[in-house]
Amino acid sequence: MRQLLLILCLIWPAWAAANDWDALETPGAIAIMRHALAPGTGDPATLTIGDCSTQRNLDDRGRAQARAIGQAFRDRGIAFDAVLTSQWCRTRETAELLGLGAVTEAPSLNSFFRDFSTRDAQTAATRDLIATTPGRLMLVTHQVNISALTGQGTRSGEVLVIRQADDGSIEVLGEILIAP
Numbered sequence: 001m002r003q004l005l006l007i008l009c010l011i012w013p014a015w016a017a018a019n020d021w022d023a024l025e026t027p028g029a030i031a032i033m034r035h036a037l038a039p040g041t042g043d044p045a046t047l048t049i050g051d052c053s054t055q056r057n058l059d060d061r062g063r064a065q066a067r068a069i070g071q072a073f074r075d076r077g078i079a080f081d082a083v084l085t086s087q088w089c090r091t092r093e094t095a096e097l098l099g100l101g102a103v104t105e106a107p108s109l110n111s112f113f114r115d116f117s118t119r120d121a122q123t124a125a126t127r128d129l130i131a132t133t134p135g136r137l138m139l140v141t142h143q144v145n146i147s148a149l150t151g152q153g154t155r156s157g158e159v160l161v162i163r164q165a166d167d168g169s170i171e172v173l174g175e176i177l178i179a180p
Helices: 002-016 021-025 060-075 089-098 116-132 143-150
Strands: 030-034 082-085 103-105 137-141 159-164 170-176
Touching: 021 170, 030 143, 060 089, 082 089, 089 103, 089 137, 116 137, 116 143, 116 159, 143 159, 143 170
Parallel strands: 030 137, 082 103, 082 137
Antiparallel strands: 030 159, 159 170
């Protein structure tokens, strides 16, 4: 165990420095982000959109992480024409704390963790949203949505830089992670 920790300590700085900020300069690049740290898994069965007391929410570390991510983008002069979020409180709060622009709810970005029957329809609607929303986009959503769209998992607060091809397929161009 000690050896594993030592190895992680040695490679962590190199891994952390491998953030793919340059991928955002690719024509058509879009940022899609899993909400910041919100301890736990899923949501209670009593989840009600618009009532944060019925949902899993960001904690103080998650709020600090969202602010740090937004600052990292601002420090690099990276701006977005639209910041779109699911209607879940943790994604909306993440999007607002980023401070990267006005936040607009997009129901196709809502989590389908409790009901995978909506996965394909929501993923198709998200592809349409990407195709029809002009400018540089920041999408704030959930792990299941990102996996369905890109085939790749993400950690809390991780940003994937993606691009949608003419055929609607999604290419992952890079990853950015600002740890909590």
